[in-house]
Amino acid sequence: RATGAEAAATGPAATGREATGRAGAAVHSGEAVASVLAGDVIVTLVADEEFGSLGTMEVLRSFRADAAIVAEPSELCLTLAHRGFAWFEVELTGLAAHGSQPERGVDAIAHAGLVLRALDELRSEIEAAAAHPLLGHGTVRVSTIAGGTDAATVAAACTLTIERRTLPGQSPDQVEAELRALLERLAGNVDGFRFRLSRLVARAAFEADPEWPIVRLLAERATEVLGRRPEVRGEPFWTDAGLLHEAGIPCLVVGVDGGGAHADTEWADAASVDALTEILTRTITDFCA
Structure with missing residues (x-):
């Protein structure tokens, strides 16, 4: 009771x-x-x-x-x-260097920050779109982030998991393509930005x-x-x-x-x-x- x-x-x-x-x-x-x-x-x-x-x-x-x-x-x-969902993993690859000479490395954690900023822009686009009468808007967020080995080393790797909640009519393939395009834009504009995108689990909306x-x-x-x-x-x-x-x-x-x-x-x-x-x-x- x-x-x-x-x-x-x-x-x-x-x-x-x-x-x-x-x-x-x-x-x-x-x-x-x-x-x-x-x-x-x-x-x-x-x-x-x-x-x-x-x-x-x-x-x-x-x-x-x-x-x-x-x-x-x-x-x-x-x-x-109800909404659907898709979980993705993004692996960012940098280049390790001594913390006293960060210019010799490629900081994967810094690149993760750029991904976070780009996802904020995507979130704004999602919220600006027409709302579903029962479900409102979809969502996008970072669920986990892990990177770096110690305080004195430029991070050579950083991994993020991203959750995208979807609306009826939005397929897992569509939202994966949306996320991949975001990452490819970063790769085209940021020196040393390298990524690998994997879909973990995806379920369609109902x-x-x-x-x-x-x-x-x-x-x-x-x-x-x-x-x-x-x-x-x-x-x-x-x-x-x-x-x-x-x-x-x-x-x-x-x-x-x-x-x-x-x-x-x-x-x-x-x-x-x-x-x-x-x-x-x-x-x-x-x-x-």
Whole structure:
């Protein structure tokens, strides 16, 4: 149970991983209707959804579905879009020299500073572009930076990891080309600027069609359960809905209310777990009847 201010604000809440509430709702709704349906219900409790998504990728190799519901934290709102992402590594190669004679070397850390400045300019361009109605703008940022060997040596190498959050319609190939062009401009204008760009992981953004039958049906059943039309929104984070969408499976995201993601105090509102269970049960019953 939640304690203190959280309990006062939210009422009864189950502490522990918020995913437990979503998983429980999915399992209970599937059990409740499995014996009376004409169609099949596949409940998957997958691992690795926050990195390589190996669980969902394996599911997609083994099963096909007419529709999917992804239970991620949405506060019982309907998530019809979320950003994608791409992680890149940039290796800058300089030339080591004694710190007393820096003119004899090529400082890879100084070149990293030029990359940071260029990324600031790219960020301004991203924010000046037209905003997505549910997602706003994409983002770009440096996640890690490492370089140099000691205080008395000009850095011969510096490595940056860069995260680019993307919008629907922006492919990993497009944002990689954008980043490569930025680095090539620096290489053409700065003596000794040498780089190697690698794509680490990339996932496309997701956007549902509000007219898909699964979206319309779940919205109707959520309205019945909640007594109000659920809010439609987009999320800045990525979910496995992106993979399902790429595989041609109509889907949307809906999940419980809660907070404290990834913290020791992560929690889910108990009433929202009950509501999600009922919403899923009614939706599955009608979709697979």
